[in-house]
Amino acid sequence: MTDVALKSTPLEDRHVALGARMVPFAGYNMPVQYEGVMAEHKWTRAEAGLFDVSHMGQARLTGADAVRTLEALTPTDFAALKPGKQKYSLLLNEAGGILDDWMVSRPEEEGFFLVVNAACKDQDFAIIAASLKGDSTFDILADRALLALQGPRAREVIAQVCPAACEMYFMDCGTFEILGETAFVSRSGYTGEDGFEISFPAARAAELWDLLLTFPQVKPIGLGARDSLRLEAGMPLYGHEMDETYGVVESGLSFGMSKSRLERGDIRGIDRIRAERENPQRTRVALRVLEGPPARDGAKILNEAGEAIGIVTSGVPSPTLGYSIAMGYVPATQSAPGTQLKLEVRGKPYACEVVTIPFVPNSYHRRPQAAKR
Amino acid sequence: MKFTKEHEWVKDQGDGTAFVGITAYAADALGDVVFVEVPEAGKTLTKGDAFAVVESVKAASDVYAPVDGEVIEGNGELGNAPETVNAVPEAGGWFAKIKLTNPSQLDALMDREAYEAYLATL
Numbered sequence: 029m030t031d032v033a034l035k036s037t038p039l040e041d042r043h044v045a046l047g048a049r050m051v052p053f054a055g056y057n058m059p060v061q062y063e064g065v066m067a068e069h070k071w072t073r074a075e076a077g078l079f080d081v082s083h084m085g086q087a088r089l090t091g092a093d094a095v096r097t098l099e100a101l102t103p104t105d106f107a108a109l110k111p112g113k114q115k116y117s118l119l120l121n122e123a124g125g126i127l128d129d130w131m132v133s134r135p136e137e138e139g140f141f142l143v144v145n146a147a148c149k150d151q152d153f154a155i156i157a158a159s160l161k162g163d164s165t166f167d168i169l170a171d172r173a174l175l176a177l178q179g180p181r182a183r184e185v186i187a188q189v190c191p192a193a194c195e196m197y198f199m200d201c202g203t204f205e206i207l208g209e210t211a212f213v214s215r216s217g218y219t220g221e222d223g224f225e226i227s228f229p230a231a232r233a234a235e236l237w238d239l240l241l242t243f244p245q246v247k248p249i250g251l252g253a254r255d256s257l258r259l260e261a262g263m264p265l266y267g268h269e270m271d272e273t274y275g276v277v278e279s280g281l282s283f284g285m286s287k288s289r290l291e292r293g294d295i296r297g298i299d300r301i302r303a304e305r306e307n308p309q310r311t312r313v314a315l316r317v318l319e320g321p322p323a324r325d326g327a328k329i330l331n332e333a334g335e336a337i338g339i340v341t342s343g344v345p346s347p348t349l350g351y352s353i354a355m356g357y358v359p360a361t362q363s364a365p366g367t368q369l370k371l372e373v374r375g376k377p378y379a380c381e382v383v384t385i386p387f388v389p390n391s392y393h394r395r396p397q398a399a400k401r
Numbered sequence: 402m403k404f405t406k407e408h409e410w411v412k413d414q415g416d417g418t419a420f421v422g423i424t425a426y427a428a429d430a431l432g433d434v435v436f437v438e439v440p441e442a443g444k445t446l447t448k449g450d451a452f453a454v455v456e457s458v459k460a461a462s463d464v465y466a467p468v469d470g471e472v473i474e475g476n477g478e479l480g481n482a483p484e485t486v487n488a489v490p491e492a493g494g495w496f497a498k499i500k501l502t503n504p505s506q507l508d509a510l511m512d513r514e515a516y517e518a519y520l521a522t523l
Contacts, residue, residue: 065458066433252432252459321436322456345435345458352436374438374454 037082038173038230039237046248054146056083058251065252069347072219072257073388076179077249078240085149086169086227089140093162098132098140100159103276103295105286109134114201114214118276118284119144119152124297125272126279128152129264131225133201133214141201141212141227143174145266173233178223178257180391181245186224189239193224197395207235218254220261220390256344259353262314262385268325268341269312269355277304278357280312280385308360310338314385315369317343317352320378323371329356330370330377337362340371346387353387354380402491403510406519409467410491413507420495421467423455426520428490432457434483439475439496446470446499448506453496455486468506470499 034057043050048059059080061068071077089097095106104117111134119127128148133141144152153168160166177185187194190206193213201214209229217223228236240246255265264270270279275297277285289295317323322345329338343354354371362369365384370377403411408427412420428434436456446452451463452472475497479485486494501507511519 060459061432064432069458256458321438321454322461324461345456347458 035083037080038233039080039082042234042237043080043248048248048250051251053251054083056146058083059248061250061252062248065250065256066347068247068249068253069256071247072179072221072249072253073348074180075247076177076181076185076223076243076245077219077253078237078246079176079178079249079254080173080237081176081225081254082173082230082233083146084174085142085144085146085152086172086174087142087144087153087156088167088169089142089156089164090138090167091162091164092138093164094138094140096161097156097159097164097166099289099294100161101155101296102130103285103289103301104132105288106132106134106140108286108288111135111137112200112202114199114216116281116284118281119148119155120276120296121272122296124275124295124300126266126270126274126276126281127155127272129266129270129281129284131214131216133212135201135203135212143225143227148266169227171230172227173230173236175226175228175233175236175240176217176223177226177240177246178217178219178221178249179245180222182221182223183393185240185243185245188243198222198392200395207232207239215393218261218263219257220263220386220388220392221257222391222393255342256347259342259344259355260346260348260386260388261390262355262387264312264355265342275300275304277301278308278311310357311360311363312341312355313358313363313382314387315340315354315356315371315380316383316387317354317371318379318381320371320376321373322352323354323373323378323380327354327356328372329358329380330372331362332368332370334370334377336372337369348388358382402513403467403507404513404516404519405465405467405510407465407467409465411467411507411510412495413501413504417501417504418473419468419470419499419501421470421497421499422495423464423486423490424516425490428487428494431455431462431486432459434486437479437483437486437496439477439479440472442472442474444472446472446497448503464496467510468499468501469503470501472497472499474498
């Protein structure tokens, strides 16, 4: 219980009216589930799930020097990001520790659109505002909601709401008109499914929410299933798989770092990045639990001799797979797929095995023959 | 059947033994139960202490002993079929059969009517 007043998203009354169980999350009163985590998870994998993620931070960074501003804070080559594309990136501290992870879109040449974690947004926005280079303008978009529609049938719904957005492929972005309003839309998400994220004016977000829910393919999905879906997809969650104590390479997030930046060496914490590449210590792994209870955040990872060698950062009984899965950190020497380890839950060891990420294959709508980096 | 404010139930068999479990309200609140850890025979239960764990997709939750007792048998069926807790929480979804070591504690628990009145206040 807390005495601090919780913030509301523009859709709070919709969640309450739908009978959601509301919980505090990152300072917001958020729906953790509607009909149940298991059912919502399976619905998203089979149909289309609608998520209110308006608690996340949204901002615009524009101007001729916006690229320079972003590159000073991240390991990503934003000059190389083509208009109409989106990139996963990381906000680093001076020593190369991870302050947050971001989705950065470039809907047009001189304009970036950022989505950042709710719990980190005040920190992130203060850092950006204090780091602006030359001609760059930073605007926090506090008046916009963010809706995610995810799942194999998301496309057929968007085809009727915003047909032009269906021409995008995975990690594309653009500016579209929906209900007469300007919407920033990307073809991405946090479930491993094909899907869309729609930034929309808060004042009319409930209309868009209601419209999407009129489609029989669409059900509202809470934060509970959002977590189990992202875990199956092997996606990290800030505060679990990463925080300031983790670096880019060991956390398995090198895909947020560009080769060109690494070669130039102009990345915050480059020494740490190089050290982690050349002499890896711990590394993030995916674990399949072979027996016993689910292992959750904080559970110890043991070697076969029973010695503690690492820690679980997230774990869940996988609704799709029917067994429990986890992510965590172990010494790099014991991170190869197939390595047999143990997980300690309530004082008892249970067998697990290192497996490859993702646990559940993703089904993105990728551009045909996309050039691989 | 008697109930606690923590949503456990005790069913006194009248022969010094009882079954214990979680209520339909608790099972519903937990959502889909995917794993249950029940106590082994011989374990001593102390009223108010955790004696079992029930896990949903979202979280692990402790189950507290509604009365003192000694475990005669944990419900091994729940290992293979944890969903029984959702299906029949106040029958086949029992967690343990216990020997009542302090039967007078039952008097302090709520009967069905009192428990339902309590639920109405939540």
